[in-house]
Amino acid sequence: MLSKNITKKCSFVTVFCAISLIFNNCATVSSGNSKIKAEYSNPKIVGTIKSEEINESSGLVQSRCQTDVFWTHNDSGDKEFIYAVNEKGDKLGTWKVENAKNLDWEDIATFKDAAGKCFLYIGDIGNNELKKNQLTIYKVTEPQVNDSVKDSSKQNPAQTESAEAINFSYPENTHNAETLLVHPKTGDIYVVTKHETKPAEVFKVGEKTEKIADFTVPSIPYGLLTGGEISPDGKRIIICDYVAAFEIKLPENGNNFDEIWKQTPNRIELGERKQGESICYSADGTKIYAGSEKKNSPMIRVDKK
Numbered sequence: 001m002l003s004k005n006i007t008k009k010c011s012f013v014t015v016f017c018a019i020s021l022i023f024n025n026c027a028t029v030s031s032g033n034s035k036i037k038a039e040y041s042n043p044k045i046v047g048t049i050k051s052e053e054i055n056e057s058s059g060l061v062q063s064r065c066q067t068d069v070f071w072t073h074n075d076s077g078d079k080e081f082i083y084a085v086n087e088k089g090d091k092l093g094t095w096k097v098e099n100a101k102n103l104d105w106e107d108i109a110t111f112k113d114a115a116g117k118c119f120l121y122i123g124d125i126g127n128n129e130l131k132k133n134q135l136t137i138y139k140v141t142e143p144q145v146n147d148s149v150k151d152s153s154k155q156n157p158a159q160t161e162s163a164e165a166i167n168f169s170y171p172e173n174t175h176n177a178e179t180l181l182v183h184p185k186t187g188d189i190y191v192v193t194k195h196e197t198k199p200a201e202v203f204k205v206g207e208k209t210e211k212i213a214d215f216t217v218p219s220i221p222y223g224l225l226t227g228g229e230i231s232p233d234g235k236r237i238i239i240c241d242y243v244a245a246f247e248i249k250l251p252e253n254g255n256n257f258d259e260i261w262k263q264t265p266n267r268i269e270l271g272e273r274k275q276g277e278s279i280c281y282s283a284d285g286t287k288i289y290a291g292s293e294k295k296n297s298p299m300i301r302v303d304k305k
Helices: 006-027 031-039 257-262
Strands: 044-048 057-062 070-074 081-085 091-098 107-112 118-124 135-141 158-162 164-168 177-182 189-193 200-205 210-215 227-230 236-240 245-249 266-268 278-281 287-291 298-303
Touching (some): 057 287, 070 107, 107 227, 135 158, 135 189, 210 257, 245 257
Parallel strands (some): 091 158
Antiparallel strands (some): 044 298, 057 070, 070 081, 081 091, 107 118, 177 189, 189 200, 200 210, 227 236, 236 245, 278 287
């Protein structure tokens, strides 16, 4: 991330993980946990991101237009690159995003329009020092993965189409955020903030960005959220912190998607991650994938039973 004190961050993450594990281990005796375990399988590592170019995978999403293609990007410190990998973590190509700037890219989302065209949304929403009043989300046509780009690299990248910059500001104070969500049916854009000492805040981004909810997860801290995605059917959200994942669901007869933030999150185990900041659903919504920052990030998968 931009202007980090690495030692301080590592110390915080270590303490946070220890506290969260204690808290969450206590939670395993609760009545709700048996339901969670019955719904999803235990986590398993299905691959490892092997590319030396990907050392801070901060966002992850599976393509809705191409089979076994995942998109990721590095945190701040990298240039305007996105990377394609498969489930095993094999690199499929490197693209430079035209008309974009990576100040602090934190998450990536996908959207397939009514004509079947796929887009990627990249959230330049990190704001650790709270100095930025205007944030940017880049919308770009999803590149095609094929043999002609398999040898592309940061030194010789493929090029995306020109990205559209969606600029926004929060209605009151500025915030740090690492979670970008795009609704697969409506195209509505949501940003979920990251807080160490209070609930996360949910904003709907538009001509007039508005706050729609506070949101907490059963963890300590309860608003330190690092990534998420809306399910392909638009009825669930998976969201993560450094340790675990949490899923919320729209009520069975619910018609207003924004009511989903009032639901109680279910905790989902992801296993060990060095610094968990990326999570997504599979293209069919039956699996959850999670990654981690640092080199050789595992591709972790949990399957819906």
